[in-house]
Amino acid sequence: MAEPITIKDIANLCGVSIATVSRVVNNSPKGVGEKTVERIRKVIEEVGYRPNRLAQSMITKVTHTIGLVIPDVRNPFFSELVRGVEDVCNENGYSCFLCNTDGKLDKENEYIDILRDRIVDGLLFTTQNNKESNPAFLDFHRNKTPLCFIERYVDELPETPGVFFDNEGGAALLTQFVLDKGHRNIAFISGPLSTMNARMRKSGFMSTMQSNGVEVDARLVVEGNYRLDSGYAAVDQLLEHGKPKFTALIAGNDLMALGAYQALVERGYQVPSDISIAGFDNITYPAVFRPLITTIEIPGYKLGSCGTEMLIALMKGQPLAVTRQVFAAALRDKGSVVQI
Amino acid sequence: MAEPITIKDIANLCGVSIATVSRVVNNSPKGVGEKTVERIRKVIEEVGYRPNRLAQSMITKVTHTIGLVIPDVRNPFFSELVRGVEDVCNENGYSCFLCNTDGKLDKENEYIDILRDRIVDGLLFTTQNNKESNPAFLDFHRNKTPLCFIERYVDELPETPGVFFDNEGGAALLTQFVLDKGHRNIAFISGPLSTMNARMRKSGFMSTMQSNGVEVDARLVVEGNYRLDSGYAAVDQLLEHGKPKFTALIAGNDLMALGAYQALVERGYQVPSDISIAGFDNITYPAVFRPLITTIEIPGYKLGSCGTEMLIALMKGQPLAVTRQVFAAALRDKGSVVQI
DNA sequence: CCCGAGAGAGAAAACGTTTACTCGATCAGT
DNA sequence: ACTGATCGAGTAAACGTTTTCTCTCTCGGG
Numbered sequence: 001m002a003e004p005i006t007i008k009d010i011a012n013l014c015g016v017s018i019a020t021v022s023r024v025v026n027n028s029p030k031g032v033g034e035k036t037v038e039r040i041r042k043v044i045e046e047v048g049y050r051p052n053r054l055a056q057s058m059i060t061k062v063t064h065t066i067g068l069v070i071p072d073v074r075n076p077f078f079s080e081l082v083r084g085v086e087d088v089c090n091e092n093g094y095s096c097f098l099c100n101t102d103g104k105l106d107k108e109n110e111y112i113d114i115l116r117d118r119i120v121d122g123l124l125f126t127t128q129n130n131k132e133s134n135p136a137f138l139d140f141h142r143n144k145t146p147l148c149f150i151e152r153y154v155d156e157l158p159e160t161p162g163v164f165f166d167n168e169g170g171a172a173l174l175t176q177f178v179l180d181k182g183h184r185n186i187a188f189i190s191g192p193l194s195t196m197n198a199r200m201r202k203s204g205f206m207s208t209m210q211s212n213g214v215e216v217d218a219r220l221v222v223e224g225n226y227r228l229d230s231g232y233a234a235v236d237q238l239l240e241h242g243k244p245k246f247t248a249l250i251a252g253n254d255l256m257a258l259g260a261y262q263a264l265v266e267r268g269y270q271v272p273s274d275i276s277i278a279g280f281d282n283i284t285y286p287a288v289f290r291p292l293i294t295t296i297e298i299p300g301y302k303l304g305s306c307g308t309e310m311l312i313a314l315m316k317g318q319p320l321a322v323t324r325q326v327f328a329a330a331l332r333d334k335g336s337v338v339q340i
Numbered sequence: 341m342a343e344p345i346t347i348k349d350i351a352n353l354c355g356v357s358i359a360t361v362s363r364v365v366n367n368s369p370k371g372v373g374e375k376t377v378e379r380i381r382k383v384i385e386e387v388g389y390r391p392n393r394l395a396q397s398m399i400t401k402v403t404h405t406i407g408l409v410i411p412d413v414r415n416p417f418f419s420e421l422v423r424g425v426e427d428v429c430n431e432n433g434y435s436c437f438l439c440n441t442d443g444k445l446d447k448e449n450e451y452i453d454i455l456r457d458r459i460v461d462g463l464l465f466t467t468q469n470n471k472e473s474n475p476a477f478l479d480f481h482r483n484k485t486p487l488c489f490i491e492r493y494v495d496e497l498p499e500t501p502g503v504f505f506d507n508e509g510g511a512a513l514l515t516q517f518v519l520d521k522g523h524r525n526i527a528f529i530s531g532p533l534s535t536m537n538a539r540m541r542k543s544g545f546m547s548t549m550q551s552n553g554v555e556v557d558a559r560l561v562v563e564g565n566y567r568l569d570s571g572y573a574a575v576d577q578l579l580e581h582g583k584p585k586f587t588a589l590i591a592g593n594d595l596m597a598l599g600a601y602q603a604l605v606e607r608g609y610q611v612p613s614d615i616s617i618a619g620f621d622n623i624t625y626p627a628v629f630r631p632l633i634t635t636i637e638i639p640g641y642k643l644g645s646c647g648t649e650m651l652i653a654l655m656k657g658q659p660l661a662v663t664r665q666v667f668a669a670a671l672r673d674k675g676s677v678v679q680i
Numbered sequence: 681c682c683c684g685a686g687a688g689a690g691a692a693a694a695c696g697t698t699t700a701c702t703c704g705a706t707c708a709g710t
Numbered sequence: 711a712c713t714g715a716t717c718g719a720g721t722a723a724a725c726g727t728t729t730t731c732t733c734t735c736t737c738g739g740g
Contacts, residue, residue: 031687
C-alpha cells in the first residue's frame with residue numbers, strides 16, 4: 001500500500017512551504033515567482049502528485065459531485081436521461097452518484113439522506129411521489145443546496161427549478177393528429193392517474209377532444225399502469241360489450257400501446273386498417289422491429305443534459321433565466337394511424 | 341445557508357467531549373457509560389446530526405464509494421449491469437459513480453484518473469481495450485485498491501479478479517444447436533475482432549464446427565462491428581457471388597442478426613424457412629415485437645451484482661474463493677432456427 | 681540615505697472527524 | 711487500608727488541504 005504523495009512531499013522536494021505548492025496547484029498566480037512555479041510544476045509532473053479531493057472538499061465545502069435519483073436505469077427513457085446527465089457532468093468536472101428508487105418513497109428518502117451525507121453539491125431528482133417528502137429533502141432546500149426536478153413537482157417546493165416535458169401539449173398534438181385523420185371515436189388508455197404525467201396526458205387528450213367539438217365516451221377512457229399487460233387488459237375492458245365502438249386508440253405510453261396492439265391482433269383486428277393505434281415515449285428499438293407505433297417523442301437525453309446544465313448553473317451561483325424549462329413535444333408518425 | 345451541525349455541537353449540547361460523541365456515533369461500546377450513550381443518542385436524534393463523511397474519510401481513508409466504468413449505459417446490457425451493481429452497492433452501504441466511456445481509451449483513462457482522485461474504495465471496469473492502460477490504472481493495482489473486471493482482461497494485470505461470461509461456451513452451445521437442426525453451411529458474422537468477446541465467440545463457433553467434422557467455408561465468415569448496419573452489410577458481402585451458400589447464419593450479437601434479417605428479407609428470402617438466423621445477447625424487448633431471434637442470453641444484472649459482491653469482499657479484505665467467476669451461457673430458442 | 685510599496689514566501693489556523701494516550705475515580709481483593 | 715484493575719471520559723494529534731496573516735526582501739523615489 002504505497003502511501004500516496006501529499007502536498008507536503010512536494011513541498012519538501014522543492015524546498016518550499018506547502019502554502020506555495022498549494023498556490024501553484026490552484027494556479028492562483030499571486031505571490032509565487034516565475035521560476036518557483038516552474039520548478040514546482042515540474043516536480044508535480046514528475047512524481048505524479050494529485051491533490052487529495054477529500055481534503056480539498058473539507059476546506060472548500062465543495063465536492064464537485066451530484067446525486068441523480070431516478071426510478072430505474074433499465075427503463076430506456078431513464079438510460080437516455082442518465083447518459084445526458086453524465087455527459088454534462090463530465091464536461092464540467094462533476095461526478096455523478098446514480099441512485100435507483102423503483103419509485104418507492106422509502107428508497108427515495110434513503111437516497112436523499114445518503115446523498116446529503118455525502119455532501120453532494122446538487123441533486124437531480126425524479127419520481128412519481130409528489131405528495132410526501134423527507135426532512136432531508138427539505139434540508140437540501142433550506143441549505144440552498146441546488147436542486148433540480150426532472151418531470152416532477154414536489155408540492156412543498158413549488159419554486160424549485162426543474163425540467164419538464166410538455167405532457168399535456170404532447171397529448172394534444174397526438175390527439176389532434178388522430179382527429180385530423182378523421183377519427184371521432186377514440187379510446188384512451190391513461191397511465192396511473194396518481195402520477196402527474198398521466199394526468200397531464202389525459203387532460204391534453206380530453207381538452208383537445210372538447211376543443212374540436214368531439215364528445216368523449218366515458219366508457220372509452222380507461223386507466224392502466226404504464227405496463228405492457230395493462231394495455232392488453234385495457235383492450236379487454238374496452239371490448240367488454242362486443243364490437244369496438246372506436247376506430248382509434250391512444251395509449252398513455254408505447255408499452256401499453258403495444259399491449260393493446262397484441263390484444264387487438266389476437267382478437268382478429270387489423271392494425272391500423274381496422275383500428276389505429278398511437279402511443280407516447282417513442283421507445284426506439286432497432287428499426288427492424290414491427291410493429292411501429294406512431295408516438296410522441298420524449299427527449300430523455302435532452303431532459304437530462306439540460307437539467308444538469310441548470311443544476312450546474314445553480315451550483316455556480318449563477319441566476320437562472322428560466323427556472324422551469326418545458327420541452328415541447330414532437331410527433332413521430334410511424335404509420336399506425338390511418339385516414340378514415 | 342444554515343451551517344451544518346457538527347460533532348462539536350453535539351458535544352457541547354451534551355456537556356461531553358467530541359471523543360465521547362464519536363464513540364457513540366460509531367457505536368464502539370467501549371468506554372462510555374450506559375446513561376451517557378443514551379443521552380447523546382437522544383440529542384443526536386433530536387437535532388438530526390449526521391457525521392460529515394468527508395471528515396470521516398480523511399481519517400479512515402475509506403469513502404464507501406466505488407467507480408463503475410462502462411461504455412454506455414444506454415446499451416441495454418449495461419443498463420442491466422448497472423442496476424445489478426447499484427443494487428448490491430446500496431445493500432452494502434456503498435455509493436456508485438457512473439462513468440460512460442463509449443469504449444474510448446482516452447475517456448477510460450480520464451475516468452480512471454478522476455476516480456482515483458476521488459479516492460474510491462474499489463473499481464468495476466469494462467471496456468474493449470485490453471492492450472494499453474493508463475498509469476493510474478496500474479496505480480490502483482499497485483496501491484491494492486480493489487479492482488474487478490467485467491468481461492475484460494487487461495493483459496498487464498493477469499491476476500486481477502473479474503466476472504466473465506463464457507462467450508466461447510455460448511457460441512459453442514449456439515453452434516451445436518444450429519448443427520443439430522441439420523445445418524451444415526453456416527455463415528458467421530463476428531463482432532470486431534479487436535475485442536476479446538468477439539474473438540471468443542468466433543473461436544467457439546470455429547471449434548464446434550470442427551469438432552463436428554464440418555468444414556467452415558472461409559468466405560462465409562465475415563467481420564462486423566456489433567452494430568445493426570454491419571449485419572446488413574455483411575449479408576451483402578455474403579451474397580456477393582449470387583445465391584447464398586448457407587442455410588443458417590449466426591451473428592456475433594442480436595443487433596447484427598437483426599440487420600442481417602432485414603437485408604435477407606429485403607432480398608426476398610424468408611426467415612427462417614429459407615435461412616435460419618441466430619444471435620447473441622438476448623436483447624429483450626416487449627414480447628410483441630417481431631422478429632424474434634434465437635439467441636444466447638448474457639446475464640447482465642447477474643454479472644453486475646456478482647462483480648460488485650466480489651469487489652465488496654475484496655474491499656473488506658476478505659480473500660476470494662474464486663477470483664475469476666465465469667457465467668455459463670443459456671440458449672433462448674425463439675424459433676428463428678428451423679430443422680432442415 | 682530613508683521610506684514605503686510590493687513581491688515572494690512561510691506560519692499557522694481551520695475544516696470535522698477518529699483514535700491513541702492519559703488520567704481520575706470506583707471497586708474488588710488481600 | 712492499600713494495590714491494581716477496570717471503567718468512563720477527556721486531550722490532543724493526525725488526516726491533507728486552503729487561506730489569512732505576517733514577515734522579509736528588494737527596489738524605486740524623494
